[in-house]
Amino acid sequence: MLENRLLEIVKEHPDKTAIAYDKLRISYQELYANITHLNNHLSTIGIVQGDCIALILPNSPEFAIAFYATAKLNAIVLPINPLLKQEEISYYIIDSNTKAIITNSHESENIRKIISKIGKKIELIVIDSTRSLTKEVDNSRITESTSIFKGDVLYLYSSGSTGKPKRVCRSQDNLSHEITNLSETANISAIDNILCIVPLYHAHGLENCLLAAIYNGATLVILEQVLHEGKPIEVPFAFRRSRVLELIEKEKITILPAVPYILNTLAETPDDTQVDFSTLKLCFSAGNFLSKEIFDKFLQRFGIPVRQLYGSTEAGSIAINLDRDINNTYDSVGLPLKNIEIKIIDDTEKELPSGSIGEIVIKSKAVTKGYCNKPEINQQTFKDGWFFTGDLGKKDEVGRVYITGRKQIFIDTGGHKVDPLEIENILITHSQVKEAVVVGIKSLYAGEIIKAVIVPQNREICDEKDILSYCRGKLADFKIPKIIEFCDEISKSPLGKVLRKNLIDNLSETIKL
Missing domain, CATH: 3.30.300.30 (ANL, C-terminal domain)
Structure with missing residues (x-):
């Protein structure tokens, strides 16, 4: 399903830039050539439909290629934060029964140690550098699949009341519905340039940056890593601020997905720094509540209101605030995305009237079918087609949703x-x-x-x-x-x-x- 949509985009926009990364620009045709090349390699080492492949990669073109190469095989992607320690990574690898790990040379030695300690056969694929990306395009390979695969394509882990992360299974069908819902609601299309400054291993980055761009034929601009003596290093976002501002102007960014921490740092740009945000039509925040202080600070500095997006690992994007007069409703996550229903219920699961606080439950084709190997939790969380989020909130008289708290503490x-x-x-x-x-x-x-x-x-x-x-x-x-x-x-x-x-x-x- 994801590959079929990608093929449509490749045919419509073969020479359009799919991914921009530092000085590298990859067209949709080149992107597909690289996806096919990696897909063929995965097949030769025995990866088949339903196998899990872990991606331990930074934000990069390689991440996008690895994701779609895995999806093309009808296998399952497990994105893992490269900053995690060996014990944390091992938990995910063992729990998901990972068959192969795709990483880069910087992480490869650490991953080899993890595989050795686990003591089972796990293939290691090292994608070293953007310089090694395939440039030749074999048009004969661009053939549409005769069947549409709707099975699982993504494992993400969601923490819960036990303290042990729960594995969320999401299908190609789930992701396709989610991106369609978001795109139709927020008017995302091929003319957009989306800047990725949030982690691709997280649902926010993966779905609202990578998939939102590729599914619509837009251009994904990825903030490159910082290198020191040829090796990537982690630095506080404050040190990347000037580069982000430069990318917004240079790449004519139209959509900026972010989190409150990033928005606050951008808003603290000195007044004497020249900034051109004229192309930016949509800036939205997810992952945590956006305070009035940050909202006001960003609006005052750049003249752009930040829209709150509400989502979850289990359902992806759920609602977004696109109000024209947002100053009075800045703290709302807005109306549900198209094709999504939201109810506020009490402890007896009875729907509450507007203004009353209760648990937020949602119905959508984008929602996971459940947590892997957690039948008791699934019975409590997924009932009659509704997902019980564990979040507390209310609706106003026109249906806008306000998040007031969480049953789970993060x-x-x-x-x-x-x-x-x-x-x-x-x-x-x-x-x-x-x-x-x-x-x-x-x-x-x-x-x-x-x-x-x-x-x-x-x-x-x-x-x-x-x-x-x-x-x-x-x-x-x-x-x-x-x-x-x-x-x-x-x-x-x-x-x-x-x-x-x-x-x-x-x-x-x-x-x-």
Whole structure:
């Protein structure tokens, strides 16, 4: 299904730029040639329909090629954050029964160690450089498939109340419906240039950048990696701001998907810096609530209102605020996308009237059929065609949706969404940790700082340096607590529920690291 749509685009716009990356420009015809080349290689090493292929790649043309080459085989893509540590990556590889891993030379040695520890045969494919991309186009290979495959094409992991990530299976049919719904609602077409500055391993980047561009024949402009002595390095987004501003102007960007952290950094561009956003028709934020402060700051600096988009790993994009007079409704995620239904229900699953807060449930052909190997959770979450999101919200009199809270607690730190339960499960495996609770503390900038409150077995033995060292070996750097607090006991309700709000408010005797 995804390949058939790509073939339509290749035939309509063969010489149009599909992907721009630094000085490299890849046409749709060249993109398809590279997809076919990798697809043939995957076939020769025994990858077949239904096999899982993990992509451990940065934002790059190679990611796009690997995704579509896997989809062309009717296999399943598992995008993994390259910043994760070996133990975290191993969990995903084992749980998904991954058959092959596609990575680059920078990550290859680390991945070989992971495969060795797992102790099963997993093919490793190293895509080294954009310079090695295929340029020759064999027109005889551009033939349309006789059948449309609607099966699974994507595994993404969604954290939940257990602290263990749940594997979400999404089909080619799900993704096609999602992108169609978003494109028809937001008027995305072949004339658009979409700037990708959010991770492609995340649903927001994969679906709202890569798929939204390729499915519509638009141009995807990818912010290139920073290289130091020929090796890619991670730097704070603030150091990329000038390059992003340059790309928006140079590439005539029309659509900018982002997150609050990025938007805040862009909005802090000095007043004496010349910026041309005249081509930008749509800038939208997802992943976390957009504050009034950031909305106002961005609007004042660039004259462009940021639209909030509401989505989830299980359903993709669900709603977007496209109000003309958005100043009064900036905090709404807007109306449902085309072909999507949204209801607000109470604890008895009865639909509530406008203005009443309840759980948000949605119905859409873009929604996953469920979590892999989680029958009990699926029975609670997917009922009669409705997806129970776990988010709390309300509707106004015209049907706009407002998100008011979440049943599940996440921490938004530096643009990353982190499940505190995952960190807690690591901390309590430390021999000197009796109990641990992790919360997010609002920072002076966009997002939150991760704080760990620990009840030690022996305060004289357990110290901050030891805790941090332990975390570094098991968690990605962005998940490591920045604040450590030791206490004799953790505040709980009479029913034994941890009073997280008390831990957030109480910063006494806190050690900042």
